[in-house]
Amino acid sequence: MSTALGAAGELAIRSLIERAPLASSLAAAFKAQGFTLALVGGPVRDAILGRLGNDLDFTTNAPPQESKKILSTWAEHIWETGIEFGTVAGKRGDTTVEVTTYRSETYDPRSRKPEVQYGKDINGDLSRRDFTVNAMALELTSEKPEFLDPFNGLIDLSKKLLRTPSSAEQSFSDDPLRMMRAARFASQLDFEIAPDVLVAMKSMTDRISIISAERVRDEFVKILMSQNPRTGITLLVETGLAAIVLPEIPKLQLEIDEHHHHKDVYEHSLTVLEQAIALEHRLDGPNLVSRLAALLHDIGKPKTRALIDGGGVSFHHHEVVGARLAVTRLKALHFDNHTIEAVETLIALHLRFHGYGDGEWSDSAVRRYVRDAGELLTHLHVLTRADCTTRNAKKAQRLAATYNSLENRIAVLMEQEELSKIRPDLDGAQIMQILDIKPSAAVGRALDFLMEIRLERGPIGEEAATKELLAWWKTNS
Incomplete structure (x- = not known):
């Protein structure tokens, strides 16, 4: 082992002992049954970088069923969802481990599933890893821990280079x-x-x-x-x-001709993503929904792009088209329904703020903005602010000031009217009693009518709402 390898190995071992002391007891359990165990892949890389976490990957010459038996005596919980691919996982305390039998996996050109073959030694296993920086290992069951780096991953790690x-x-x-x-x-x-x-x-x-x-x-x-x-x-x-x-992302690289100038939508979208990330403190940290919405918010533009006579480009209703495209793409990638619906809502609403000029927001408009955003109101604040990428400093300041004014208006109405719980002044039971009707579609129409009044005029009280309801019922029953 070279001096560099020895120093790296010592650093990795020291980091492992400090951050994952349970690894030693796991290695002892495998050694007691006559098997090898080595920390491998990303955890070794991260140990050298001084950023080892509590998720550890190991490789062993033990067959999967033997690994399962050993883990059953060591871990507090185990699961074997990956056992057909040679992997058994377990958890003890705050440490989660995955133990995989030496293997090489390949894909048949016509199949989505890997063909797993188990190997006989760790070097063969390391040779089939993805990148050299992940093809380093710490053998823990030898007489003393040994650092293995057959493909010079340490050198590539120092160069910050990805090789295979x-x-x-x-x-x-x-x-x-x-x-x-x-x-x-x-x-x-x-x-x-x-x-x-x-x-x-x-x-x-x-x-x-x-x-x-x-x-x-x-x-x-x-x-x-x-x-x-x-x-x-x-x-x-x-x-x-x-x-x-x-595919929606590269399509944002719209062709720009010398007569019809517009922003580079692709670069704009990446900038919006970065600006949304800078505002994530408002969402209590990194947020997947916010980042997806920021990246995808303009994907409707290629389908709605139209050239304007005399120069210029329009993208009418791109937010509607974009929301629909986002749903299709996220479903194809098997995102969960909650995430898909949230991203769809944000994209559909991301232009709402710009529809009110320099801030001529009525109380009714503010209520509708809050109602339509629902639990995603702060996400919408983040996306709308991030979507301002103008290089014109005065315009940027004006937009920021206008949005500050909107948020202040929302805060005032929130306090006055509990905007987060907007509902009609009468509920369904009251409507049925007042109109002497049974549960039916008419109750729903009445609720919609009263909700419109609530949004337009704010809370008017039960007495006034009853008068409005009776007057409406005369012409709609």
Whole structure:
């Protein structure tokens, strides 16, 4: 072991002992049964970087069923959802571990599922890892912990470079999702991608289509939730991967001619995403819904783009079209319904603020804004403010001041009228009693009528609401 490797190994071991003391007892449990155990992959990389977490990955020569038996005696909880792929997981205290039998996995060109073959030694296992910085290991069951780095991952880690242990073409054939993972690590770790790896990504984009929507979604989310999602998204677009997994984003690179000038919608969307991230303190930290809405808020523009006589471009109703496109894409990626509905609402509402000029907001308009945003009101504040990307300082200041005024108006009405709980002055039971009717569609229409009054005029009280209801009923019964 070289001096550099020895120092790195010592750092990783020290970090492991300090941050994950249970790993030693797990290694002892495997050793007692005659098996090896090594910390591997991202945790080793993170241990060297001094950022080891509580999720640890191990590799072993123990067959999956043997790993399950050992984990059953060591962990407080175990689960075997990945056992057919050689992985058994467990949790003890705050530490979650995944133990995988030495393996190599490859994809048949026509199949979404990997073909798993178990290996006999750790070097073979490491050779089939995604990147060299993830192909380092700490052997914990030898006489003393040993740092293994057969593919010079430590050097690449110092260079902040992503290379593959085998050829990039072989690595991406084994698992095409690694192409998206390269973009993810570039975003998360601020790494560069080696030229040969980048070439392979561009030439093998079609392979990503065999990967399940769930796996693609999970990698995309990790990119989006990283500290610098622009890097990963740009790589997805430039390599052509986005054209397959998220085609609405590269389509934002609208053709610009010399007679009809407009903003670069693609760059604008990335800027809005970054500005939304800068405002996430209002949402108590990183927020997936906010980031999705920011990135996708203008995806309706390509379909609504129209050239205006004499110069200029319009995108009428792009928020409506964009909301619909977002639903279709997020469903295709198997996002949950709550996330899809929230993103749809935000995109559909993101232009509402700009429809009121320089702040001529009536109380009715404010109530409707709050009612339509619902529990997403703060998300909408973030998106609307982030959507201001003008380089005109005076215009930016004016927009910010106008939105400050709107938020202040909302705060005042919130205090006066409990806007977060907007409802008619009469409920369904009262309506049926006053009109002497049974449960029916008419009750719903009456509630809608009273809600319109509530939005237009604010709370008017039960007596006035009853008079309005009776007058309406005379002409609508």
